[in-house]
Amino acid sequence: MYLLQDPSATPDSEDAWAGIFSRPSPREWPLQRALDFFAQHQVYDILLKQPEAKGAWSFTEKQSKTSDRRNVNIAAAITGWISGEPIPHLATAWLPGLDSEWALEQTVSNISETFEHYLAWTVGALVNLVNLRLEETEAEIRLPTTAGWHLRHGVDSPQALALLNAGVTSRRLAHQIGRTAAERGIAAEDLRAWLTGLHLAGWRDQFAATEYEINDLLEYVRKRRPSLIGALLDTGHVSLDVLVTSAAPAQPIVVQLRPDLGPDPATLVVDDGSHIRALVPADAHLDVHTIIDSGIDFETTLAGGRITLALPRVR
Incomplete structure (x- = not known):
């Protein structure tokens, strides 16, 4: 390749280097666009047919081994999951007409096994492989590198993801803060300063934060300094x-x-x-x-x- 050649031996070396450095940085697709692309090309269905899936995304009508299976559209379910819908609401939407306790139990189990573990891992690996191929072909787009993490945590903004990865345990709170921060143009790296300024009263007023959620936020904003x-x-x-x-x-x-x-x-x-x-x-x-x-x-x-x-x- 010409990049490994002696620049002095290349008549147009300056033009070549100028072309390289003038190329625009690749842009990542928005998260929802990538998820829609996966759904359109049956990516989830293909991944769930792999041996490693081990029965992930499985629902039944009744709580018995001989019960009929219930089909739940996984693409629609993922959209609801990352949009921050409470799990009881997801159970009602995914499994209408089922006993509420059985619907909730299956919803929690499938979220854990399918979203938080199997698909978070496989989608994350797939995105990395696709992005490597796109880089090799010098494409101008990339898939969102955090797609697997969004599936794992059930949120749709980088701000919410930053909170959850930093130890905030409430998905509801992270989602609400993330949405508000995104609307106000506050980047993930600026969350600590912004939340510190809102103080405890602001957390209660703007996000209806509960006692344990406020304790989480106090630990999140805590200034790293000597004791x-x-x-x-x-x-x-x-x-x-x-x-x-x-x-x-x-x-x-x-x-x-x-x-x-x-x-x-x-x-x-x-x-x-x-x-x-x-x-x-x-x-x-x-x-x-x-x-x-x-x-x-x-x-x-x-x-x-x-x-x-x-x-x-x-x-």
């Missing part, structure tokens, strides 16, 4: 910026840290005894809460937009 409680014990004091809600004092004043009124987990507030002066940022909530729960005796002061936690002086 605050470790720094407090080692040096005797630790400081951090807070979200000031009223006029910030120029000189340090004694305040206390406490949970605000409302459902758990509650926002941690900085209180001067008469009113709330500031809020602990969401990305520091867990670290500050750990110090409060530890039972360590400390004093808190506020100056400007910063609090300082200090151990009592030994007299």
